[in-house]
Amino acid sequence: MQVDDNYPGLQEKLKKAKKMLKQSQKKDYYKILGVARNAKKQEIIKAYRKLARQWHPDNFKDEKEKKSAEKKFIEIASAKEVLSDPEKRKQFDAGVDPLDPEAQQGGGHGHHHGNPFGGGGFSFHYGGGGGHDFHGEF
Numbered sequence: 001m002q003v004d005d006n007y008p009g010l011q012e013k014l015k016k017a018k019k020m021l022k023q024s025q026k027k028d029y030y031k032i033l034g035v036a037r038n039a040k041k042q043e044i045i046k047a048y049r050k051l052a053r054q055w056h057p058d059n060f061k062d063e064k065e066k067k068s069a070e071k072k073f074i075e076i077a078s079a080k081e082v083l084s085d086p087e088k089r090k091q092f093d094a095g096v097d098p099l100d101p102e103a104q105q106g107g108g109h110g111h112h113h114g115n116p117f118g119g120g121g122f123s124f125h126y127g128g129g130g131g132h133d134f135h136g137e138f
Contacts, residue, residue, distance in 0.1 A: 003067075009026060018096070018112060019095040026097055026100070027075065027078070027079075027097065028084050029078070029079035029082050029092060030079075030083070032050075032075050032076060032078075032079040033047040033051065033076065033079045033080065033083065034047055035047050035083070037093075039083070043085055044080060044083045044084050045080070045084060048076060048079070048080035048084075051076045051077055052073065052077070053079075054070045055069050055073045055076060056069070056073060057069045057070045079097055081099065082098055083095075091137055
């Protein structure tokens with residue numbers, strides 16, 4: 001198949017088609033909660049509560065069922081997190097999963113990867129020893 005690069009709007013349409021394909025292969029938070037794309041926040045919260053009660057891992061005795069329910073419960077919570085937050089929902093509707101770290105890489109969304117405080121790690125030590133007066137430092 002030969003494509004005419006001079007076709008008006010071709011690149012934009014290809015870009016949109018690729019985005020839609022990628023989105024179709026990802027989680028659909030609307031489908032997870034069973035709500036319409038134009039659902040109001042109240043509907044989203046109501047659907048979340050119903051499903052969270054149904055799929056809470058504590059409702060299951062069998063370990064295999066409990067693990068399965070745990071995965072479903074996490075999906076439900078993720079869907080609620082995205083769809084009840086206007087900014088995350090806007091990103092999701094634009095084809096970007098705001099909870100997918102891979103989707104955030106190089107996206108220029110201002111998210112930091114790794115240590116959010118920069119630099120190397122830090123350590124925090126509990127316990128007495130040495131007779132150090134913590135309150136004396138202030």
